[in-house]
Amino acid sequence: MRPTQRLRAALFTAAALAAALALPAFTAPAGAAEPIRIGELNSYKAQAAFLDPYRKGMELALKEINASGGVIGRPLELVSRDDGGNPGDAVRVATELLTRDKVDLLTGTFLSHVGLAVSELAKRRKVFFLAAEPLTDKLTWSDGNRYTFRLRPSTYMQVAMLMPEAVKANRKRWAIVYPNYEYGQSAAETFKRLLKAAQPDVEFVAEQATPLGKIDAGPVAQAIADAKPDAVFNVLFAADLARFVREANTRRALEGTFVVSLLSGEPEYLDPLKEEAPTGWVVTGYPWYAITIPEHQKFLDAYRAAYDDYPRLGSIVGYATIKSLAAGIAKAGSTQTEKLVDAFEGLEVDGPLGPFVYRASDHQATLGAFVGTLAVKDGRGVMVDPVYVEGASVLPSDAEAAKLRPAAD
Template sequence: MSDQNKSGGLIDRRGLIKTGAALGAASLLYPPKPSWGASETPIKIGMVDSTTGNFAVLGQSAIKGAQFAAAELNKKGGILSRPVQVLVEDDAGSPGTGVDKASRLLDQSQVDFFTGTTNSAVSLSISQFAAAHNKLFVCSGGHVDKLTGPACNWATFRTCSTTWIMTSGNSGTLVEKFGKKWYFLTTDYAFGHSEQDDYTKQVTALGGTIVGGALVPVGTPDFSSYLIQARAAKPDVLCLLLAGDDQINAMKQITQFGINKDMHIAGALFELEQIAALP
């Protein structure tokens, strides 16, 4: 299911599917020609994602997936006999930076549409930018519900799951097998808020109780104070609603503190890249 690239991280099968979905769909609609001339205008895909910062471990994998998909399409003649180019800009996990980079891709490279974004807050910003500039945005990594819910617009499509889909997929099993008293460690931005809201609705509907929780700033290196508070609450389930390096650091320290011996550790999204980064 996955290959480990020693010099550049991990590319997982799901990442290839998510980031290549829009490209692959287009190739199925039109039969490719075996080659193109030098004068053929390329289809330019502007990919805004994280190559630095807290979300880089995920963003870099998504970028490799998009580049792989483009290479595979180009081997088969591209799309409508036009070569596909993936032009990458680093959003550094910041909505403001993401919009600046999208603007650069549009103004300087004249991209045809946008894809990418791992941070859901960036996804929401790029969605609005794309709609305002009459460009399509195919989101490959922003899971927040409202992207294709209350904040949905004509320009935005999504190839990844929503937080409601992820949380509803395991909330019943977790309550049944692990217990009804839950504590959240939640990343303090759109993705974490959406996950916590969804889990809270589902767990309480199943007869569970939320005994506490904490909002964790993005880029937190030390989780000791949060884990001490979680242990004091004595939950059945410690639910990690984190992302990127935060998830990795939290899981390492949970093991170091022996928290996993006192309670069950759960969550909606544990990426292969994060698991691969653990000792």
């Protein structure tokens, strides 16, 4: 090659390289629809056992919805942040999602006091908020507002689901153990009120309110044993539940004692106990291995294909959260807040546990839960004889709910 040819070749190569470097890393197709941005915040670090499966459930729903064309001609995009497990951080994170990330709506939260803080922010800023997991009754009743809806069955609903078995046991001396924050306090107060109404001669002989995530399980189990109750209502979950069960087993603190327990049949909290799982407890939970309806089988097959794992209750909640938002946006035909609120009032959603509705009266979903008895099978805890209780069957009437929301709007 002559010197002149070599120079021309070099100049051509340099120009081509410069042109290539000037191209963006990704060019969206002309006319591509703007995504609908869902701002989601949760206590991922603090409550990983529930929220890792929850995230997977959300991702599965997103893939299904976007693969079928999205909603109102737009794909869904999830913008997730950790809320630090406390109200102050949650409000800051939610505000950043709205102002910096420009999300169209808010969803998520796990802990009840965190959910209440974000709900208040939603009311103040007039932004739509679907609370996925917080269970406190205040969220939809005394502290409810126009802009907040809730997916999961509340503490009132789940206590009411357990109440028939508690009353049928006809035990007089009850002890209560619960985490000492909004969820535990709400559940304990509801249980005492409903049981006292059904069984006026009942006595509450011990009450252990423990710090969330920091239970001193030995003394707690011993204090309950020393009170000599013939029945116990447990509201502990996650690591606190495991520690309590192990100490109670070691000390034989609950031998011969009838126990009803919120959440203890959820795989997130039952599976780690393995053969130490308490037998005979009446619980709410999610027996994924015993649900035969077609909607759940379809979800189970898709989840296993995606993650090579079985779902937890968090998976159901995450999946149903995104499906609810998609249904609400489709009904509203918009992401505009006031239209979304109107669309969610009376919204019908098809979920893995069957159809449910968001009530207009109190913004509570009628999603239900399973009630069953704990047993040990093949070295692990399971729920036996589980029965699905429809959420609508344990909710007060619309007229009664309206009285519980004096300052909702």
